[in-house]
Amino acid sequence: MxxxxxxxxxxxxxxxxxxIRGLLAARNVFSVNLISSPGSGKTTLIEKAIEALRGRIRIAVVEGDMETDIDAARIRRHGVQVHQINTRSSCHIPPFLLLSALDHLDLDAADLLFVENVGNLVCPAEVPLGEDLRVVALSVAEGDxxxxxxxxxxxxxxxxxxxxTDLLPYVKFDTDRVKTAARAVNPRVEVFEVSSYTGSGLSSFLERIEELCRRKIG
Amino acid sequence: MHELGIANDILDIALAEAKKHGNRRITRVDLEVGVLRGIVPENLVFLFGHVAKGTIAEGAHLAIEEQPARVECGTCGTTEARVFTIGCPGCGSPTARVERGDAMRILSMEIDD
Known part of the structure; x- marks a missing residue:
């Protein structure tokens, strides 16, 4: 039958x-789901955001890794709220783990929540985390x-x-090829080119994050 | 690895539906999966077989219908693509847009009469 x-x-x-979306809306928090391969510089981007937006936007962070709290320890040194999720065998942060992680944060004392997903370009893409903004990072060393x-x-x-992008002279990476390919699947994607090492391009990226955050939280 | 979570979701949905029909044995489950999902059908079939063991869905055939990507091209119209390519699979125009191909749903299932 x-x-x-x-x-x-x-x-x-x-x-x-x-x-998650309802909880963050009730507490007036803007959330960013940050996805990339391992080693693309997600944690460093968050550290740069914390420093650049200090005094204007109160940032909280949820770190996702299969094991260890190395990233949470890095973030904690910047004096912001952070909670580490260890997913063990899971290749992404599942929504239920993020929901319980939010219990460990004082959301009334946060404007912007960065959720650093497990380093992986495949599985996190499948999984909604109630985010306001999804950001994918791709380092030039990974190939175009x-x-x-x-x-x-x-x-x-x-x-x-x-x-x-400071590594561009040393790697084979055609930035235009990446933009064309990304826009073929997603015409509305906004592209930023940054180097956390030299600081190049960081301000326009972080200004955009701040603008989108303020649009939600007022 | 993400196929394991999906296999569990499929099993949960199928078992919940079977409950409405007297928990009769499930013999087949039909899915539609878009080519952009990055799912390896063989992995999903294998993992579903694994998670279904010991349930009324044990041994059920998982039939996966691939939803092609629909590519809308200003130059030559609309084409369907089974493999993701940059540009239009019809004429190569780089301005073609991928409009579809991310489905992931259970269409139906077969249970014992």
Whole structure:
């Protein structure tokens, strides 16, 4: 006997993401889901944001890694609220773990929540975390074919940050090729080119984050 | 690895539906999965078989229908693509847009009469 179902598969993830979205809306917090491969510079970008926006935007951070609290310790040195999630065998932060992580943060004392996902260009793209903004970072050392190989994360992100541009003289990376490929799957994606090492391009990226944050929290 | 979570979701949904029909044995589950999802059908079939062990869905056939990406091209119209490419698969125009190909849903299932 045939039974018609017609249900989206990740409905339970969507429901939990909806709860996260509602909680963050009630506390007036703007959230950013930051996704990239391991080693693209996500944690460093967050550290730069904390320093650049200090005194204007109160930042809180949830760090996701399979193991250790190395990243949380780095963030904690900047004097902001941080909670570390260890996903153990999971290759992404599942929504239920983020929801319980939020219990450890004083959201009334935060304007902007950075969620640093597990380093991975594949699985985090599938999983909604109730975020206001999805940012994918791609370092020039990873190669310019990534949007072709991993289209979903580029399709679902609002901002693409090309990182480590100070390494461009030493690697084969065609920035235009990346932009063309990313825009083919996602015409609305905004692209930024930054170097956390030299500081190049950071201010325009962080100004955009601040602008989008203020648009929500007022 | 993310196929494991998806396999669990499929099983949960199928078992919940089967409950409405007297928990009869599930013999087949039909899915639609977009080519942009980055899902390896063989992995999903294997993992579903694994998570379904010991349930009424044990041994059920997981049938995966791939949803192609629909590429809308200002130069030559609309084409369907089974493999993601940059530019239009019809004429190569770099301005083509990918409009579809990220479905992931359970369409139906078969249970014992």
């Amino acid at each position: 045939k039974v018609d179902i017609g249900r989206e598969i990740q409905q339970s993830a969507e429901e939990t993401a909806g709860k 074919e990534k949007p072709l190989k991993y289209p979903l994360v580029f399709k679902t992100s609002d901002l693409l940050v090309i990182t480590k």
